[in-house]
Every structure is written in structure tokens, then in C-alpha cells.
Amino acid sequence: MNEVRFKIQPLKHSAKSAISTRIAQKTKPLGALGKLEALAQQLAEVLTVDAKQPILLQQPVLTVFAGDHGIATEGVSIAPSEVTGQMVANFANGGAAINVFCRQLGWQLQVVDCGILQPPAAHLAVISQRLGSSTAAFHNAPAMSEAQLQQGLSFGAESISAALQAGSNVFAFGEMGIGNTSSAAAIFSALSGLPASETVGKGTGVSAEVMAKKCQLITQALELHRAALTSPWAILRHLGGFEICQMVGAMLAVAQAGKVVLVDGFIATAAAMLAVAAYPACKEYLVFAHCSGEQGHQKMLDYLQVEALLNLQLRLGEGTGAALALPLLQCAAAFYNDMASFATAAVTEVNH
Ligand SMILES: Cc1cc2ncn([C@H]3O[C@H](COP(=O)(O)O)[C@@H](O)[C@H]3O)c2cc1C
Numbered sequence: 185m186n187e188v189r190f191k192i193q194p195l196k197h198s199a200k201s202a203i204s205t206r207i208a209q210k211t212k213p214l215g216a217l218g219k220l221e222a223l224a225q226q227l228a229e230v231l232t233v234d235a236k237q238p239i240l241l242q243q244p245v246l247t248v249f250a251g252d253h254g255i256a257t258e259g260v261s262i263a264p265s266e267v268t269g270q271m272v273a274n275f276a277n278g279g280a281a282i283n284v285f286c287r288q289l290g291w292q293l294q295v296v297d298c299g300i301l302q303p304p305a306a307h308l309a310v311i312s313q314r315l316g317s318s319t320a321a322f323h324n325a326p327a328m329s330e331a332q333l334q335q336g337l338s339f340g341a342e343s344i345s346a347a348l349q350a351g352s353n354v355f356a357f358g359e360m361g362i363g364n365t366s367s368a369a370a371i372f373s374a375l376s377g378l379p380a381s382e383t384v385g386k387g388t389g390v391s392a393e394v395m396a397k398k399c400q401l402i403t404q405a406l407e408l409h410r411a412a413l414t415s416p417w418a419i420l421r422h423l424g425g426f427e428i429c430q431m432v433g434a435m436l437a438v439a440q441a442g443k444v445v446l447v448d449g450f451i452a453t454a455a456a457m458l459a460v461a462a463y464p465a466c467k468e469y470l471v472f473a474h475c476s477g478e479q480g481h482q483k484m485l486d487y488l489q490v491e492a493l494l495n496l497q498l499r500l501g502e503g504t505g506a507a508l509a510l511p512l513l514q515c516a517a518a519f520y521n522d523m524a525s526f527a528t529a530a531v532t533e534v535n536h
């Protein structure tokens with residue numbers, strides 16, 4: 185299979201300074217809308233062609249990718265792998281946290297089976313893009329084959345192509361996969377050089393003993409694959425998950441289309457780190473929605489030199505943190521589009 189490639193344009197907006205002038209001229213002290221100002225600037229640079237055009241957020245779509253992990257048989261989670269499939273059925277039936285938030289906030293939700301051990305009975309609400317039934321346990325073997333990696337990247341891109349064609353311009357990605365905080369921590373260690381003790385966290389809420397075991401398995405995996413971990417794709421293939429792989433492909437496809445990605449928690453940020461390592465220009469299309477309670481997440485954000493919008497101590501995944509940030513994007517767009525300027529409102533200009 186050919187290597188999947190993406191073409192991502194660096195954001196060199198000709199109206200950068202006109203956009204910041206538009207924000208500066210709103211009737212408020214300079215900078216008083218805090219992070220919403222940087223957010224409006226980013227949204228305008230990604231989604232508009234000049235500083236006169238409004239930011240229009242259209243048909244937000246959130247895709248949850250599900251995949252099972254070989255490492256889960258080592259007991260690295262509070263839950264067994266069968267919970268992945270059970271949660272996919274829960275998503276299909278509308279009962280999970282992410283379903284509730286999507287309904288509340290107006291996200292269109294889609295669920296992708298990327299390769300789980302126990303898929304629920306065929307369900308219209310679940311897209312089947314299976315790469316296998318589970319990855320291999322990455323402390324013993326590469327998690328997936330080169331063919332699965334390439335297929336996964338292109339499946340990820342395909343999962344959002346219909347929405348892109350229909351005009352969606354805001355995307356978020358969630359994941360479900362028992363054991364995937366181990367995979368995300370291993371990816372973070374491989375990319376950053378940090379030891380596993382710095383990147384491993386409690387995931388679903390495991391004990392100190394299980395955390396030590398996670399740490400030991402990841403250290404073993406990093407040693408086993410050390411010579412092979414020479415590129416973001418090699419790291420993804422050896423340490424990743426089917427759902428993480430498809431998420432990377434989907435994030436890169438959104439950036440390629442020049443639209444916005446809201447990045448969720450620890451696992452989604454591991455995917456974003458791989459996407460950025462492979463295509464640095466993709467970072468400008470990413471909005472980091474929240475800082476998760478997983479101990480390594482703030483370190484990932486620091487490593488990427490980005491700030492998250494929210495810190496609600498969530499540690500769930502599924503895309504929940506990304507879903508919750510949509511109203512902030514909407515308000516950033518609304519103030520940019522509709523707030524009066526000093527000139528139009530006849531308020532004495534205070535910003536010089
Ligand atoms: C019922 C349930 C629902 C979830 N929804 C998301 N996760 C989250 O927990 C898993 C990662 O944590 P670990 O690495 O410790 O397994 C992922 O599936 C993630 O999406 C869940 C976990 C459980 C148990």
C-alpha cells in the first residue's frame with residue numbers, strides 16, 4: 185500500500201494584521217476578552233479570506249473512534265477490553281456522556297469501529313472501518329502492521345469527507361479504547377524522550393500498583409522498539425492504537441481542508457502530537473479544548489507550547505472536553521462578527 189500523504193498549507197493569512205485590528209477596535213479595553221481574542225484571531229485566519237468577512241461556524245461534527253488494545257490483557261485499566269464494545273453500543277444507543285453533550289450543544293455525532301474485539305450487532309449509527317479486532321500488545325510486538333497504519337490514516341481521512349463536502353468547518357475527535365492511556369503515554373514518551381514515569385497516569389483511575397505496571401510495560405516497549413522509533417509514523421505503528429491512527433488521519437484531513445479541529449484530552453492530544461510531528465503546519469488548525477485530569481496532559485500541552493481553553497478536571501475522553509468547548513468558539517465568533525467597534529458605537533477609543 186502506498187504511503188498516505190497530506191498537503192497542509194501553512195497559515196500565511198494576508199489579513200493577519202487587519203484581523204487583529206478588527207479585534208482591537210471592539211468596544212472593550214485591549215485584551216479584555218482574554219483567550220477568546222486569540223481564539224477569534226485563529227478562527228478568522230483559518231476560516232475567512234479577509235478581515236471584513238464574518239466567522240461562520242457550520243455544522244460541527246464530532247467523530248468518536250473506537251479501537252481495542254492488546255496491552256489491555258496485561259490489566260492496565262480498571263476495565264476489561266469488552267467494555268470498549270459495550271461503550272460503542274452505548275454510543276449507538278445515545279446513552280454515553282458524549283451523546284448527551286452532543287445533543288445539548290448541537291454537535292452531529294458519528295461513531296467509527298476502527299477494530300474492536302466485540303463489535304455490537306450491526307448498527308446504522310456505527311461506521312465500520314475495521315483494521316483488525318485488536319492491536320498487538322506493544323510491549324511484545326509492533327502494535328500494527330505498515331498496511332494497517334496506512335489503511336488507518338486513509339480511513340480516518342475518509343470518515344470526515346462527507347461532512348467536509350456538506351460544508352462542515354468545525355470538527356472534533358473522541359476515542360474509546362480500554363488501555364489507550366497506556367498507548368498515548370508511550371507515544372508521548374517516544375516523541376518527547378520523557379521517561380514513562382513522567383507520562384503515565386491513572387487513566388480510568390487505576391491503583392498505584394497498576395500505574396507502576398503501566399510504567400514498566402511502557403519502558404519495556406520503548407526499549408524493545410527503540411531502534412525502530414525513528415519517525416512519527418513508526419511511533420504510531422509500534423505504540424499506537426487503531427483509533428489513534430484513524431484520529432491522526434482525520435486531524436490531518438481537516439487541516440488539509442483548511443478547517444478547524446477541536447482537540448480533546450490526553451489520547452486525542454497524543455494523536456495531535458503525531459500529526460504535528462509529521463506535518464508541523466497542521467498545528468495552526470488545532471484548537472486545544474481542555475486540559476484533562478490525566479497527569480501527563482498538561483505536559484503534552486507544554487511540549488506543544490499551546491494553552492487549553494478549559495480546565496474542568498475531566499478525565500473521560502470520548503471527545504467530551506472538545507464538545508464542551510464549542511460554545512466558546514461560538515462566542516469568539518459572535519464577538520468578532522457582531523460586537524460594535526469604538527467608531528460604530530461612538531465610544532471614545534481607549535486603546536492606543
Ligand atoms: C465505562 C467507561 C467509559 C469510558 N469512556 C471513555 N473511557 C476512557 O477510558 C479509556 C482509557 O483509560 P484506560 O487506559 O485506563 O483504559 C478509554 O476508553 C477512554 O476513552 C471510558 C472508560 C470506561 C471504563
Ligand SMILES: O=C(O)c1cccnc1
Pocket residue numbers: 365386387388448449450451452476477478481498499500501502
Ligand atoms: O484525557 C483523556 O482523554 C482521558 C483520560 C483518562 C481516561 N480516558 C481519557
